[in-house]
Amino acid sequence: MTVHSTREFAAPxxxxxxxxxxxxxRPVSPAARFEAGARIFSQGDRAGKIYRVKAGIxxxxxxxxxxxxxxxxxxxxxxxxxxxxxxxxxxxxxxVEETQLAVYPALEALDGDVMALLxxxxxxxxxxxxxxxxxxxxxxLASFLLDMAARQGTGTRVDLPMSRTDIADYLGLTIExxxxxxxxxxxxxxxxxxxxxxxxxxxxxxxxxxVE
Amino acid sequence: MTVHSTREFAAPxxxxxxxxxxxxxRPVSPAARFEAGARIFSQGDRAGKIYRVKAGIxxxxxxxxxxxxxxxxxxxxxxxxxxxxxxxxxxxxxxVEETQLAVYPALEALDGDVMALLxxxxxxxxxxxxxxxxxxxxxxLASFLLDMAARQGTGTRVDLPMSRTDIADYLGLTIExxxxxxxxxxxxxxxxxxxxxxxxxxxxxxxxxxVE
DNA sequence: CGGACAATTGATTATGCTCAATACTGGTGG
DNA sequence: CCACCAGTATTGAGCATAATCAATTGTCCG
Numbered sequence: 356m357t358v359h360s361t362r363e364f365a366a367p368x369x370x371x372x373x374x375x376x377x378x379x380x381r382p383v384s385p386a387a388r389f390e391a392g393a394r395i396f397s398q399g400d401r402a403g404k405i406y407r408v409k410a411g412i413x414x415x416x417x418x419x420x421x422x423x424x425x426x427x428x429x430x431x432x433x434x435x436x437x438x439x440x441x442x443x444x445x446x447x448x449x450x451v452e453e454t455q456l457a458v459y460p461a462l463e464a465l466d467g468d469v470m471a472l473l474x475x476x477x478x479x480x481x482x483x484x485x486x487x488x489x490x491x492x493x494x495x496l497a498s499f500l501l502d503m504a505a506r507q508g509t510g511t512r513v514d515l516p517m518s519r520t521d522i523a524d525y526l527g528l529t530i531e532x533x534x535x536x537x538x539x540x541x542x543x544x545x546x547x548x549x550x551x552x553x554x555x556x557x558x559x560x561x562x563x564x565x566v567e
Numbered sequence: 568m569t570v571h572s573t574r575e576f577a578a579p580x581x582x583x584x585x586x587x588x589x590x591x592x593r594p595v596s597p598a599a600r601f602e603a604g605a606r607i608f609s610q611g612d613r614a615g616k617i618y619r620v621k622a623g624i625x626x627x628x629x630x631x632x633x634x635x636x637x638x639x640x641x642x643x644x645x646x647x648x649x650x651x652x653x654x655x656x657x658x659x660x661x662x663v664e665e666t667q668l669a670v671y672p673a674l675e676a677l678d679g680d681v682m683a684l685l686x687x688x689x690x691x692x693x694x695x696x697x698x699x700x701x702x703x704x705x706x707x708l709a710s711f712l713l714d715m716a717a718r719q720g721t722g723t724r725v726d727l728p729m730s731r732t733d734i735a736d737y738l739g740l741t742i743e744x745x746x747x748x749x750x751x752x753x754x755x756x757x758x759x760x761x762x763x764x765x766x767x768x769x770x771x772x773x774x775x776x777x778v779e
Numbered sequence: 780c781g782g783a784c785a786a787t788t789g790a791t792t793a794t795g796c797t798c799a800a801t802a803c804t805g806g807t808g809g
Numbered sequence: 810c811c812a813c814c815a816g817t818a819t820t821g822a823g824c825a826t827a828a829t830c831a832a833t834t835g836t837c838c839g
Contacts, residue, residue, distance in 0.1 A: 356796065356797080417693065417694075417696075417697050419697070419701060419779045420779050423701040424701070425696060425697040425700045425701045427693045427696055427697075438686060438689070439686065439690075440683060440686035440687055440689075440690055445690060445693070446693065462682075469682070470674075470681070470682075470685070471652060473682070473685040473686070473689065474650060474651065474652035474685070475652055476689055477650070477652075477685065477688055477689055477692065478651075478652055478657060480689065480692035480693065480696065481629065481639045481657070481658065481692065482629075483696060484629075484637060484639050484692065484695060484696055484699060485629045485631070485637040485639075487696060487699035487700045487739065488637045488699045488736075488738070488739030489631060489635040489636070489637045489739060491794075491795090492794075492795065518817070518818090519817075519818060519819095520817090524700075526700070527699065527700030527701060528795075528796090529795075529796060529797085530817090530818075530819095531795085531796075531797085531818095531819080531820085532794090532795055532796075533818095534818060534819050534820080535795090535819085535820080536795095537819095538819075538820085550803095550804080551803080551804080551817075551818055551819090567631050567632050568828065568829080703826075703827090704826075704827065730785070730786090731785075731786060731787095732785090740827075740828090741827075741828060741829080742785090742786075742787095743786095743787080743788085743827085743828075743829080744826090744827055744828075745786095746786060746787050746788080747787085747788080747827090749787095750787080750788085762835095762836080763785075763786060763787090763835080763836080
């Protein structure tokens with residue numbers, strides 16, 4: 356299994372930069388741009404600010420002291436993150452690729468239905484729980500690919516900005532098992548790889564059957 | 568692996584019974600009593616009511632079409648459950664042992680800080696995610712026992728009202744592996760079993776080290 | 780005391796992990 | 810433009826952990 360250290364994942368490049376006023380008519384929250392790999396916040400950091408992904412993608416993860424890593428979520432454009440109980444973050448957040456975020460000073464600054472947002476996150480977490488607890492490797496991959504396809508809204512085409520390591524740590528597998536499971540799905544003509552990070556779902560129906 | 572069916576878990580004994588007025592001075596919500604094994608609500612049921620455990624214990628779980636089951640949480644006295652997005656439950660809820668619940672007509676009827684409650688549940692789910700994704704069998708057991716001990720507030724004594732099947736489905740293991748992992752912890756003098764469902768934590772420090 | 784269910788223990792198998800080697804990819808410089 | 814290099818991904822062989830199948834043993838009730 357790939358093992359991680361906090362140091363190895365330290366962010367050398369994070370920078371906060373005010374952005375020009377956007378096209379939107381309403382007043383905007385301050386914004387920030389992060390390089391690929393840049394840390395947004397760390398476990399233990401004082402919490403408060405809320406973030407919404409404008410462009411790019413963010414990984415949220417928890418790190419065990421021996422370096423094992425669990426990615427709890429990938430945040431895509433539109434997604435909100437940074438909510439924490441008791442004033443202190445219990446997750447790391449990092450930009451997977453170059454990313455732009457809207458930053459809100461507090462939960463209250465969000466305009467939408469915060470309760471619905473939280474309930475949605477809870478629902479997602481419970482699904483993920485089922486995948487990790489009760490699905491086999493290929494099924495986990497299928498679940499991940501279907502989820503990414505749905506969220507990207509690009510039909511049967513998925514692209515994966517994150518590395519195999521990120522995917523493995525999200526699915527509770529190793530990179531080798533991710534690779535082999537993808538190969539297996541491809542042999543079964545369920546997906547097709549156009550390069551490692553661009554995947555076409557050939558039989559979404561069967562894939563859905565694998566995860567219920 | 569133990570495989571479940573919805574039918575097998577059907578609740579023959581659920582009954583709603585108004586309780587006498589409690590000692591508490593403020594007006595009370597209607598209450599209900601459930602036999603061991605009784606269904607409280609099912610996946611797909613119309614949601615709305617909120618429950619708080621008064622006595623007993625409740626399991627929440629998701630069921631896959633082939634019978635695999637993932638228990639997402641055990642609710643102990645004081646815990647609130649039944650929150651669902653979009654008007655429809657996505658989990659089953661059942662009484663593990665004889666259980667009494669306070670029933671609230673809606674989320675708004677809860678007096679406490681609902682936001683903090685949801686954030687807490689999210690935090691718990693993320694912890695559980697890490698356990699399922701990145702811990703070995705014995706480590707999962709350790710995590711579960713420490714959690715139960717902390718929540719029961721009985722120091723180093725834990726009692727387990729739920730069966731090995733429930734524990735296995737909570738930890739993403741089989742009952743045999745749960746049994747063997749307990750035996751292993753016992754051989755290492757970390758715990759001691761007084762009967763299958765009463766466990767003493769002999770070395771909580773080391774157990775904590777196993778889960779970080 | 781007996782019966783049914785729950786839990787443990789044993790033997791074997793299978794899935795995914797580890798260690799290792801090879802192949803691919805994208806960016807850089809000759 | 811192409812060769813090279815570093816990082817990333819794939820593939821292979823053997824191993825370890827947990828699952829499966831099966832047989833006891835233990836426990837709670839009636």
